[in-house]
Every structure is written in C-alpha cells, then in structure tokens.
Amino acid sequence: xxxxxxxxxxxxxxxxxxxxxxxxxxxxxxxxxxxxxxxxxxxxxxxxxxxxxxxxxxxxxxxxxxxxxxxxxxxxxxxxxxxxxxxxxxxxxxxxxxxxxxxxxxxxxxxxxxxxxxxxxxxxxxxxxxxxxxxxxxxxxxxxxxxxxxxxxxxxxxxxxxxxxxxxxxxxxxxxxxxxxxxxxxxxxxxxxxxxxxxxxxxxxxxxxxxxxxxxxxxxxxxxxxxxxxxxxxxxxxxxxxxxxxxxxxxx
Numbered sequence: 073x074x075x076x077x078x079x080x081x082x083x084x085x086x087x088x089x090x091x092x093x094x095x096x097x098x099x100x101x102x103x104x105x106x107x108x109x110x111x112x113x114x115x116x117x118x119x120x121x122x123x124x125x126x127x128x129x130x131x132x133x134x135x136x137x138x139x140x141x142x143x144x145x146x147x148x149x150x151x152x153x154x155x156x157x158x159x160x161x162x163x164x165x166x167x168x169x170x171x172x173x174x175x176x177x178x179x180x181x182x183x184x185x186x187x188x189x190x191x192x193x194x195x196x197x198x199x200x201x202x203x204x205x206x207x208x209x210x211x212x213x214x215x216x217x218x219x220x221x222x223x224x225x226x227x228x229x230x231x232x233x234x235x236x237x238x239x240x241x242x243x244x245x246x247x248x249x250x251x252x253x254x255x256x257x258x259x260x261x262x263x264x265x266x267x268x269x270x271x272x273x274x275x276x277x278x279x280x281x282x283x284x285x286x287x288x289x290x291x292x293x294x295x296x297x298x299x300x301x302x303x304x305x306x307x308x309x310x311x312x313x314x315x316x317x318x319x320x321x322x323x324x
Contacts, residue, residue, distance in 0.1 A: 076101065082108045082127060091115075097140070103127035104146060107154075110134050117141075119162055123151070126175075130154040132185070139163055142181060147198070150175030156185035157214075161222055163191035167211045169246075170199035174210055177201075187214035193301075195226030195235065195246070203229065203248040212244040220276075220302035227277035228252075237276050237302050255280055255321045260308075268308040270319060276302040279324040284317050291320070 073094045074080075081102040082089055090109040098118040101108070103125035111133040117123055121140030126149030138159055143166040144151035159165070171177020177199075189212075203209075220239050227235045227246075235246040236253050253274040260268045272280075279298045283291040297304055311317070 097121040103129055128152040144179040144181050150180040152182045154184050157183045157187045159188050159190050161190045164194055166194045168196050168198045170201045178209055181212045183214040185215055187217045189217055189219040189221050193221045193224045205248055205250045207248045209246040210243050222301050223299045224277040268311045270306045272304040275300045275304050281322050284319050286317055
C-alpha cells in the first residue's frame with residue numbers, strides 16, 4: 073500500500089511507471105511527463121490530495137475515487153486521465169488561462185472516459201493575459217460527462233467581460249463575452265412525487281435571487297443562490313398550496 077502525504081513525482085520522460093498496490097493520495101501527485109499507471113485494487117485522491125502535471129494518470133485498471141483537486145500543468149499544461157473521473161462534490165478542478173493555445177498557454181484536462189463534474193471549477197488568469205470578446209478556451213475534454221459543477225469561480229473577468237461555460241457532448245468550452253449572460257428559465261416540470269422543478273441555465277458563477285408572486289404586485293424571495301454551477305434546479309415543494317404562481321430571477 074502507498075499512502076502519500078508529501079509529494080510523489082513522476083518524471084522519467086515518456087515511459088510508464090506502474091503501482092500494483094493500493095494508492096491513497098493525501099498529498100501531491102505530480103505527473104510531469106509520461107504515464108503513471110495505478111493498477112492496484114483501488115486508488116484514491118483524498119480531500120487534501122492534489123493531482124497535477126502534464127503527463128497521464130491511468131486509472132482504467134483500478135477502482136478510483138476522488139474527493140480532492142486536479143490542477144493540469146505545472147504551472148500550465150494538459151493533464152490526461154485515462155479512464156473515468158468520478159469527482160465528488162468536495163473536489164475541485166483548477167484551470168489557469170494565460171493565452172489561447174490549449175495545453176501550452178492555458179490548462180486543459182483530458183478525460184478519456186466519463187467525467188463526473190461535481191464540486192468546484194476554479195478559473196484564474198495568469199501571466200497578465202486578458203481575453204478579448206469571442207475568444208474560446210476548451211478547458212476540459214471527455215468522452216461523456218455528468219453534472220456541471222456545483223459552483224464556478226472566476227467567470228467575471230471585470231471590465232465588462234465574462235466567461236460563459238458551454239458543456240458540450242465531448243468538451244467544456246469557455247467563451248469570452250462582453251456582457252453578463254442572463255439567466256434562462258425552463259418550463260416547469262412536474263416530478264413523480266408531485267413537486268415542481270424549474271431549471272435555470274446561464275447562471276454559472278453568478279449570484280441570483282429567485283422570487284415568486286401571485287399578483288405581480290408583491291414579490292417574495294424564494295431563494296438566494298451564490299456562485300452557482302452552470303445549471304441550477306429549483307424544486308418547489310408547496311405547489312399545491314397555490315392555484316397559480318409566477319417566478320422570476322434577478323442578478324446581483
């Protein structure tokens with residue numbers, strides 16, 4: 073068994089280093105180049121664990137869990153995960169943007185399997201770089217994905233510019249806009265238990281207030297959500313109390 077609480081670094085060129093035992097990472101796993109093959113019965117990236125570098129981490133031959141962080145590059149680069157990335161709600165992915173060339177001037181995380189995008193996405197600008205309107209950044213690639221992060225930090229670039237995340241079938245792209253995306257509300261959906269669900273999109277990284285009214289004269293605040301992910305689901309549990317009710321959202 074390998075219990076890492078310090079720094080475990082893989083450097084040997086393009087070669088592969090294999091661990092056939094259990095690996096628990098509660099420190100830093102720094103894969104600078106080549107492939108680190110975790111092939112034991114299980115491998116974990118704990119809540120205090122960090123996986124970073126510009127190499128490849130192969131978790132396709134083990135049972136992998138992660139509650140920690142991933143930071144592609146050192147400091148900038150592309151980190152490849154062979155297999156699935158089962159990120160939990162306590163985890164985070166850190167992306168630095170210092171230019172427009174993926175894996176060179178800005179970080180990129182590449183997952184060959186399914187990426188569970190939970191927890192936080194932290195975005196920061198480095199090296200004095202300032203994106204201009206219309207520039208795009210493919211920060212995560214995956215074969216498939218679930219989720220859209222619980223919270224996203226760093227989308228407000230100040231000066232009237234924002235990054236808008238778009239979760240495609242095989243990637244997550246950030247697009248630079250010169251105005252803040254407006255929240256969009258989907259039509260309410262009745263859930264099997266009788267509750268109503270309203271889905272809000274274009275809210276990533278924003279703080280917004282959901283309000284409700286029955287008369288358009290007085291609006292009651294139903295919920296204030298701070299720094300949401302890309303999609304937010306409002307579950308209305310008291311819909312049977314009202315004959316009708318209207319909802320709106322305001323940005324802060």
